[in-house]
Amino acid sequence: RQEKTRMPPNTSKSLGPCPDPPPGLKGPFNVDFDYKRTLDEVRKNIERTVSRHRGVSTYCTSLDSVAIIIAFRNRHEHLKHWLYYLHPILERQQLDYGVYIINQDGEGVFNRAKLMNVGFVEALKEYDYDCFVFSDIDLVPMDDRNLYRCFQNPRHLSVAIDKFNFQLPYGANFGGVISLSKSQFLKINGFSNTFWGWGGEDDDIYQRVIFHGMSISRPDLVKGKYKMIKHVRDLHNEQNPVNAGKLRHTKSTMNKDGINSLKYTVKEIVKDILYTWITVDIQAPL
Ligand code: UD2
Ligand code: MN
Numbered sequence: 001r002q003e004k005t006r007m008p009p010n011t012s013k014s015l016g017p018c019p020d021p022p023p024g025l026k027g028p029f030n031v032d033f034d035y036k037r038t039l040d041e042v043r044k045n046i047e048r049t050v051s052r053h054r055g056v057s058t059y060c061t062s063l064d065s066v067a068i069i070i071a072f073r074n075r076h077e078h079l080k081h082w083l084y085y086l087h088p089i090l091e092r093q094q095l096d097y098g099v100y101i102i103n104q105d106g107e108g109v110f111n112r113a114k115l116m117n118v119g120f121v122e123a124l125k126e127y128d129y130d131c132f133v134f135s136d137i138d139l140v141p142m143d144d145r146n147l148y149r150c151f152q153n154p155r156h157l158s159v160a161i162d163k164f165n166f167q168l169p170y171g172a173n174f175g176g177v178i179s180l181s182k183s184q185f186l187k188i189n190g191f192s193n194t195f196w197g198w199g200g201e202d203d204d205i206y207q208r209v210i211f212h213g214m215s216i217s218r219p220d221l222v223k224g225k226y227k228m229i230k231h232v233r234d235l236h237n238e239q240n241p242v243n244a245g246k247l248r249h250t251k252s253t254m255n256k257d258g259i260n261s262l263k264y265t266v267k268e269i270v271k272d273i274l275y276t277w278i279t280v281d282i283q284a285p286l
Contacts, residue, residue, distance in 0.1 A: 108284025
């Protein structure tokens with residue numbers, strides 16, 4: 001287990017807790033995806049205070065240790081934008097955080113939810129996180145008061161996306177960016193592993209939360225603004241017509257399909273200052 005806080009220069013005294021809310025937040029800001037970035041530019045731009053992938057505030061003990069998990073395959077342009085915008089935001093939020101890119105190996109059918117489960121398990125092998133943010137790679141918040149933290153209930157963070165005219169598309173919407181504490185996530189047995197292809201897995205985890213007696217917490221539509229990078233549906237992630245029907249069975253399958261039934265093989269782990277990159281074989285059908 002690694003140390004959780006870092007001492008400021010020339011001090012050995014233990015640090016006080018970070019103030020709540022974080023004092024250095026900016027509120028709303030502009031987000032623009034037109035500029036083409038390289039990973040090296042992003043690395044240089046982000047003057048990390050620590051020489052490892054995890055951001056730890058130098059002057060106080062973070063209130064939360066947060067793993068940010070992203071299901072990924074072949075979205076390198078999006079990744080650069082996400083890293084460019086999110087690192088400074090997460091630093092301003094004074095989080096003790098790590099970013100995990102869970103890269104699906106091979107050309108099989110994509111499975112966002114199963115990759116998220118892998119991220120949860122692998123992040124916990126690396127550090128004692130107590131909070132997990134599960135995010136799409138193409139969603140960047142437009143206001144840093146939208147805290148990448150955990151709350152009394154599972155939280156839906158991406159409530160006001162430009163693509164949906166900054167409105168919640170439907171009341172039970174739980175896609176995009178969500179946060180759950182370790183215990184909230186374990187209580188619902190994580191995501192389902194069985195949603196192959198596009199759609200449904202977000203509604204399934206919504207139902208898991210509700211069926212376990214919890215509710216959804218959300219920021220307001222001002223702080224919860226997001227910009228989504230425009231894209232077409234990826235290859236090997238077609239909408240799966242089977243998925244919608246599966247939602248009728250969430251209640252009877254959720255306690256045996258999830259973290260407790262997860263099987264995968266890690267192919268490669270690469271640690272970068274910007275993220276931990278984990279390539280994984282999830283036994284995807286072709
Ligand atoms: C919606 C949801 C998303 C998820 C998805 C259905 C919102 C805002 N987002 O997004 O959370 O529920 O529908 O599965 O409601 N990805 C890759 N490579 C691929 C395919 C997907 O990296 O080849 C990842 C990437 O992080 C992406 C995410 O999976 O952001 C969701 O896929 P999408 O962006 O194609 O789906 P979208 O925008 O309809
Ligand atoms: Mn998307």
